[in-house]
Amino acid sequence: MTRYVRRAVRLLRTLSDLGPGPTAAVVALLVVAALMPSGLAVALGLLVNAVESSAGTQGSGPAGVSAAAMLPLVGFAAVYLLGYFAESLVGPLEYLAVSRVDRAHRARVAQMVAEAPTLDLVEDADTQRMIREVEADPRMGFDRTPGQGALGQVRALAGLVGVLCAAAVLAVHAWWLPLVVLAPATLNRFLRNQQAVVITRHWQAAMSGEMHADVWRRATVDAGAGKETRVLGLAQWMTDRMQRHIREANTPLWRYVNRLVLDEWSQLLLVVVGLAPALLLVTLAAADGSGSLAVQATVLSAGTAVFQLLGSSGAAHRIAGGDAVLTTTAKLAERLRPTDGGGHGPRVPGRGLTASALSGAMPVVTFERVSFRYPGTERLVLDSLDLTVGGGENLALVGLNGSGKSTLVKLLCGLYRPTAGRILVDGTDLADLDPGAWRSRLAVIFQDFVHYPLSLADNVTLGHGTPDEALGRAVSQTGIARVVDRLPDGWRTPLSRSRDGGVDLSGGQWQQVALTRAWLAVERGARLLVLDEPTAHLDVRTEAETYERLAGLRGTTGSLLITHRLATVRSADRIVLLEHGAIVESGDHDALMRLDGRYAEMFRAQAQRFENDLSGSRGGTE
Numbered sequence: 001m002t003r004y005v006r007r008a009v010r011l012l013r014t015l016s017d018l019g020p021g022p023t024a025a026v027v028a029l030l031v032v033a034a035l036m037p038s039g040l041a042v043a044l045g046l047l048v049n050a051v052e053s054s055a056g057t058q059g060s061g062p063a064g065v066s067a068a069a070m071l072p073l074v075g076f077a078a079v080y081l082l083g084y085f086a087e088s089l090v091g092p093l094e095y096l097a098v099s100r101v102d103r104a105h106r107a108r109v110a111q112m113v114a115e116a117p118t119l120d121l122v123e124d125a126d127t128q129r130m131i132r133e134v135e136a137d138p139r140m141g142f143d144r145t146p147g148q149g150a151l152g153q154v155r156a157l158a159g160l161v162g163v164l165c166a167a168a169v170l171a172v173h174a175w176w177l178p179l180v181v182l183a184p185a186t187l188n189r190f191l192r193n194q195q196a197v198v199i200t201r202h203w204q205a206a207m208s209g210e211m212h213a214d215v216w217r218r219a220t221v222d223a224g225a226g227k228e229t230r231v232l233g234l235a236q237w238m239t240d241r242m243q244r245h246i247r248e249a250n251t252p253l254w255r256y257v258n259r260l261v262l263d264e265w266s267q268l269l270l271v272v273v274g275l276a277p278a279l280l281l282v283t284l285a286a287a288d289g290s291g292s293l294a295v296q297a298t299v300l301s302a303g304t305a306v307f308q309l310l311g312s313s314g315a316a317h318r319i320a321g322g323d324a325v326l327t328t329t330a331k332l333a334e335r336l337r338p339t340d341g342g343g344h345g346p347r348v349p350g351r352g353l354t355a356s357a358l359s360g361a362m363p364v365v366t367f368e369r370v371s372f373r374y375p376g377t378e379r380l381v382l383d384s385l386d387l388t389v390g391g392g393e394n395l396a397l398v399g400l401n402g403s404g405k406s407t408l409v410k411l412l413c414g415l416y417r418p419t420a421g422r423i424l425v426d427g428t429d430l431a432d433l434d435p436g437a438w439r440s441r442l443a444v445i446f447q448d449f450v451h452y453p454l455s456l457a458d459n460v461t462l463g464h465g466t467p468d469e470a471l472g473r474a475v476s477q478t479g480i481a482r483v484v485d486r487l488p489d490g491w492r493t494p495l496s497r498s499r500d501g502g503v504d505l506s507g508g509q510w511q512q513v514a515l516t517r518a519w520l521a522v523e524r525g526a527r528l529l530v531l532d533e534p535t536a537h538l539d540v541r542t543e544a545e546t547y548e549r550l551a552g553l554r555g556t557t558g559s560l561l562i563t564h565r566l567a568t569v570r571s572a573d574r575i576v577l578l579e580h581g582a583i584v585e586s587g588d589h590d591a592l593m594r595l596d597g598r599y600a601e602m603f604r605a606q607a608q609r610f611e612n613d614l615s616g617s618r619g620g621t622e
């Protein structure tokens, strides 16, 4: 019982997102709608009674009957119309209420996930399943949302008021009538609640399969994947895979619901068990003269109302679903909540925020015997790595694919914590710094930076409200001018083909956008530039210009550059070669060439290829 009360309270609390006025309106209308069946039962009884008594009056003809029945008839019609009016108003109001509650819930979930300080828990398969369950994404056509649950709960409570009223109507005719009707109706309600809980569990169990289906569902409609879908003829394959995952995920749920449909006769039996004795008893009373047709009509209507109000499975499903979503949301919050270490979640950051992390100084980041493996994997991606980055130094990190370069960047940003060892920022453990404050010291371009389907201005400022002068300086100092000039609406052009007036950029143009983001971050105070393959798509001229501009930041920021183009790292203060997560060579270009090791071998191989290409193209033109 307390479980039911706790569940109801939790669901009803979400109505605070709706506000008192709309909540009161929905509650009032639902109560009026729930009282209607009892009102109709009473009005029907009065009407039949009027017809019966005027028909029994000596000498009264049809005109007499109609006149006597007129008032109850008008009453009946008024009650009916009021109920009809309440139901038709409550539909759209309920819809608005559900959307508002769910919108606030979705915003909370989005913020909770986006603010989790590290990525490991967000990437975890269980977390992803929980997010899929609680995000209440309308694109998925979910009816299991906190809003649906809350409104289902209001409907159920309003229904209880209606049931009490119907029971009172029955009790007027005989004290035992409500007991006879309520017992099977309550049992019916209990069974439906249980079924709703089982259905919700099946729905939750189908989540992983649905997530597989999502991959294919998105791929079939995603404009970005559209090229391959068409050129490689993937449409049928994708839709087959989507259907298969949906089928496999939902078969247990569908089987259970099929069984329920077949077992529906048992619910009917409960209705008969509840209503038949009541009707039989009032009929017998009518036969021996102590009852009447009016009583029969009232009892039948009020009894049916009890079953109607208690037996609806719709509200039960919505309540069970909404409750499950709120339970999972609470678990998700717990999972993503920072702890004081030792717990499951990430550690509470910000305890030892250093002065230099907030000052304008260029930070020095020290990796001390750092080892790292991604959660759920066995392989060490970084292995006892010792490295110092920053402090104004221009450091280049090179290495073969998969050697751990991007992973090192993610650790430096505090997106993961080392499996062993520690990372110090100016002598303070990174885990003890406030992640937001630390990240504001960094200007990072990830290898797979995000192409937001927003305007160019939004794409470079990213919500920082950069003033126009800063954009102006960006135009003159980052080379973005060439991109801006080609866009139909300049800075305001949406960078997505799927938006009105939108265009897409080439890979190289996108990299110029990302470089401008980093440049603006430095303007805002970032003092360590971290660039993971920032120029891989740039033409030779633009690349050379970019490095010239970056060299201009020397003295303002330190930098960590990751690249496969070794020609671009020659001027770095220090080059570090990473292999299998460990540093195998370190020094400036000349020193590494003298060492004649792996770096020198890679450098010569690239230079040789460049020479070959050059002589090939000269041969072609001769």
Ligand SMILES: Nc1ncnc2c1ncn2[C@@H]1O[C@H](COP(=O)(O)OP(=O)(O)OP(=O)(O)O)[C@@H](O)[C@H]1O
Pocket: 123, 374, 377, 381, 399, 400, 401, 402, 403, 404, 405, 406, 407, 408, 447
């Ligand atoms: N989120 C992840 N979960 C599990 N393993 C990962 C994850 N990200 C990367 N890895 C693995 O970590 C290893 C190092 O990847 P990383 O991206 O750091 O290499 P890299 O040196 O940057 O490679 P590249 O030069 O190709 O960009 C790879 O074997 C990769 O499969």
